[in-house]
Amino acid sequence: MEKKQVRERLMANLFKARFPFLYISTWEEERVLSLIYSMASNQELIKTSRKVITWKITTGIEEAGVKAKGDTKSALKALEFVENYQEPAIFVLHDFHIYFGGEGRTPDHQIIRKLRDISLSLKRSPNPKNVVFLSPILRLPHDLEKDITIVDFDLPSFNEIKQILDDLIQVNKQTGRIEIKLTEEEKEKLVKAAQGLTLSEAENAFARAMVEDGRLSIHDVEVILEEKEQIIKKTEILEFVNSRLNMDDIGGLENLKRWLRKRNKSWLESTQKYGLPAPKGVLITGVPGCGKSLISKAISAMWQLPLLRLDIGKVFSGIVGSSEENMRKAIQTAEAISPSILWIDEIEKGFSGMNSSGDGGTASRIFGQFLTWMQEKEKPVFVIATANNISSLPTELLRKGRFDEIFFVDLPTHRERVEIFRVHLKRRLKDPNVARDFQINDDNLHYLAGLTEGFVGAEIEQVVINGLFEAFYEERSVTLLDFEKICKQFIPLSVTQAEQIKGIRDWANVRAVAATPREDREEYSESGEAEDISDIIASRGGRTIDF
CATH class of the missing domain: 1.10.8 (Helicase, Ruva Protein; domain 3)
Structure with a gap:
């Protein structure tokens, strides 16, 4: 049964059971009214057909576009009209939340008391009567929590x-x-x-x-x-990332790319023939500067889905309880515009204070809220999280069921460095005068790749940029010697942070899948390149599973 039919059946049962007050929080007034009008005249669905009567503070009580006699713009007068009405009816009261307090507004205790007074009379009325509160904001005073039933009204199917x-x-x-x-x-x-x-x-x-x-x-x-x-702009917690990157702009990582290509279109109805669920997401860890964030942006272009960046820092707020509400709001927004991609960059930093007691357990509650959603979410929201320091992530996040797969992005292999150089040189060398004395061919690319053993992708990009600055300073075309000079001056991350990289690899060897395919990773064992950088490349992390 489609969700629309389920929703109709639920509302019809609530009307038939004489629930006095229903609360529907939505911006789509016309859509709700259309549904109520169709239900009110459907005797098969609702048994007793009813009139639909609306109230707004601007127009008062109206039935079929005709205003009621007297002044009914007052909320109290409107409730008296509901109480005294003798025929079967559904009363739709627009924006009644303004009388329930919140946002610095004092609740109208007279209105609240009147609602409690008429609750029992609505249940026992000889003719069925129901009141529907219709508002874009869900707000309930504590006094009415037991009298009002909240009805979820999802966005269009x-x-x-x-x-x-x-x-x-x-x-x-x-x-x-x-x-x-x-x-x-x-x-x-x-x-x-x-x-x-x-x-x-x-x-x-x-x-x-x-x-x-x-x-x-x-x-x-x-x-x-x-x-x-x-x-997205209205949430202030999520950021809409309008990325122009595509997978061709990223050199290497073919194993991860193939995994992603196989799951393209997996949110379409056609996947139901195969009994497939929408993919949950991936966690990408590895050496800083190796393209984790770039590939996160490129997924959006490949899948043609909106990319939303969640900044965990914006979730936390100084007001007690508001951090949890911010996380709920972010999740609801991501689900509302699904299918979508939710990107959490450097997730380990966002939840770094989880084990501390200084925040009263706020971080732990938000983390638990996020984990529960990851495990149980039904909407097609693909979560892509990146992490540099994987050891600081809690084990609950890493177990199966949260993410579909954990990928490890290592230092680029020789073949990957060739592709990374090719991408950055083609992107920047567009002026024929600047490129007159340098050709982007296999010989030059392989030579540069050989000079940059142990360099990460971001460092290779800087080699290209700094080489071009050499030519720019002297107002001439760039040459291979410019790039060679920069390569020999550069001290890569694999040297300055050798111990940290080894620790990341040791973790990934048994817990993650290599983003680089087997054939590329075997270059090192065949060429013996690893000896040149003090065995940093000697044992490349990540299980050898190819997709």
Whole structure:
């Protein structure tokens, strides 16, 4: 049974059971009202058909667009109208949360008392009557917690958004003004990209995509993601990362790339034929500067999903209880715009104070909240976490069920260094005058890769940049000697932090999968390169599992 039908069945049962007060927190007033109107006249579903009567502070009581006699804009007058009404009815009271206090506002105790007074009369009324509080904010006074039932109203389902898209396509096909270039799979991707938006937001996004270039195609996923960016900006906890990187911009790590490619499109409906769940996520650990953050950004482009960066530091707040609320808000937002990617960079720093007692256990509670969500989440939110100091991570985070896999990113091999040089040189050497005396060919790349044994990807990028500065200073084209000079001057991380890197490798040998494929990693045992940097490369970490 689809979620929409489950929701209808639940609300119908609550109405039939004469629950006096229901509370629906949502921005989609029209969608809720449409559902209530259809239910109220459906005798098969609700048994006794009922009138739908609405109240707003601006218009008072209205039935079918006709205002009630007298002044009913007052909340107290509206409740008296509900109490005295004699026919079967569902009363929808908009924005009633303003009388319940919060945000510096004092609760209206007279209104709260009146609600408690009429609760029993609603249950015992000869004709069924129910009150629905409809508001974008969920706020309940302690006095009414036992009287009000909260009803979750999820964002539009896949089928609801698909219906909106189909309707727009049908209308615009008839006019002939918009060109539709979508396969069924591409249409599914577009609908999936729009999940997390309200129906109105989704319709606006599709309409905007159509009018921008007079066509609707798979490339308009970018327009949908821009609409989702607005949601993220309003949270102040999550950051929408608009990355232009793709997997071709990252040299090496083919094992990890293959794993990710095989899980592309895994959030689409077609995976249900194989009985597959959406992947939970990956933890990427390893030597600093080896591309962990880069590949996190590149996943977004490969999968065409929004990338959200969670800063754990922003979750913590000085107000008691607000840190837990911030984490809930971040999780709810990530799920609301799913399918999405949630990126936590250097996760070990975010939860570093977990074992301390100075924060009253806040860090432990937030960490437990995050772990529970990771284990039980049903929405397609792919979590990618990166860590440099893996030893400081708690064991609970590393056990199976939290992440699908733990990958170890080691110092790049010779073949990977060739590809890293190729990526950075092609990205920067675009002016023919600057590149006149240097060619990006296999001989030069292999020579530079040989000079940079033990260098991480970030250090190779700096070699390219510093070499270009040499040429820039003398206002000439760059040469191989410029890069060679920088290589020989550079002291890599593998030398300055040899002990730390060895510790990371020892951990990864039995606990993680190598991000580099077997054939690349075997270069060292065959070439004997490891002896040149004091055995730092002698034992490369990560289990040899190839995907």
